[in-house]
Amino acid sequence: MLTKTPRGKNGRNGKLPHIAELPKIDTTTDTRDILAHAAKEAQQDNYFIVDVDAHVTETAFWGEVIDRMDGDVYKQMARAFKGRGPAPGLLNSTPGLLYQDVFGRIPHQQRLGEAVPGGRTHAQVTLVQRAMDSMGIDYMVVFPTPMLVLGMHPQVEMEVVIGNAFNKWLTDEILPQDPRIKAMLYLPFNHPEESLKAVEAYADNPSVIGFSVTSTRFRAVNHDSYMPLYSAIQASGKPLSFHSGFHWGDQSMQQCNRFISMHAISFVYYNIIHMTNWIMNGLPERFPKLKLIWIESGLAWIPFLMQRLDSEYMMRSSEAPLLKRRPSEYMAEMYYSSQPLERSNLDLTAATFRAMKAETQLLFSSDWPHWDFDLPNSITTLPFLDDQAKRNILGLNAARLFNLEVPEHKMVGDKKAPAAREPVTA
């Protein structure tokens, strides 16, 4: 990462230095200006980078999503919220969402209100491309934002209608415009049969590189009703991800009186529960070829849960009879996204990397444009990783998992400068 601005170039050789004023950053600042420092770093590196978790802001284009809803009544209900402010009421989303920008301190979390050119390129595509190009990212996998808590909606049919409409919007409008933008499509998981239909509908779409469950929900992932879904995803050869989140309406989380407390715990909490149910019910034995990715819970929970489950399993193996190995061994074969990477104690971070076999199982993620995003420098500056491990984590693990093409100029050892990328649409 940039730690110092370069020395020795200021006014040397008697030349007058060039002076330019830089803007204060607000909600209208161009993504490329916000991430200008990241772009300087990216120019110095030649890493192949796959960002397996970034976000679109679907509510900024909510009218386009609503237009794709099945059923006139649901469309009418959604449109009835128009004119009552920017929040799409049908989502019934949690108030904590609006706390994320630290009350105006982090503008890009508030809104990406920058100017984007009109024309054939969708504004959301332009925003994603600006972020990718600034951070030197080769592929970006996008997820929704407010819809991350849609699994808590009390109306199951709303998750189906909204989830399906979002998938159509993403595959109609966004993914076709740039082959570097990929998605793990939204599964309306509270409705197992409709989730299965979504897999069947998109399994052959090359821009759909997997399927996702938003973890913030009260559903047992081991319920028998999900077995056909898991079979179908396994047959597709594409991974299934659990993308965590938060919900301040969850009674457990309501014990936290501050957003910081609730946010810190909840992203880990939901994935700990789903992982525990997944392991103890022997789902890795039932679906041995199903590839799982655990997203946006950081990494520190992994060695904790490995040890905790191993310890309990050795005493109570009769309660988990499908297991043929220790829980930690199954966990070490799964994949994990890196953000938000805990780095306050690098000894612990290094131990975590060893426990989870990060060199083959860890996938870089930025979470852009959210307030706690990570840059590629969260990986490149780790002192205990060698160059090959960094390349694996930043992109090569993901390339293998998702069968993505690695550009020739990004092959290991090839220091050729990357060619300027031409936008697919203008």
Add this chain to the structure above:
Amino acid sequence: MNEVAVGKLADIADGDYRIFAVDELEVGIFRSGDEVLAYENICPHAGGPICQGKIFNRVEEVLTPDKKSGGLRFGKARHIVCPWHGYEYDLTTGCHPGDPALRLTSVKVAVRDGQIYLSLPD
């Protein structure tokens, strides 16, 4: 050490700040009365453009004599907040409020005859 004039003190309102790129060196200049402070525009957390963020007064929590919370208030210390992730630094000391070892890099700055001069590192 090269010195370069970047503008007039009068062009920065009291309590305000401006950010300049002098060749490759990015510097935020913060005015308080007739005094100015300058920091490099790099957050020590992740390299973000710290000086292009917003200023907020430090938030304090008041405690009653029996140690109950008396609520939140703004204190007098002024913080510059990194727009990337929200890291805050005291403008006077350059230090993070929870970890004084994490601090901004100061740049020597002076005002003479109403002009602001930055001393550029060699």
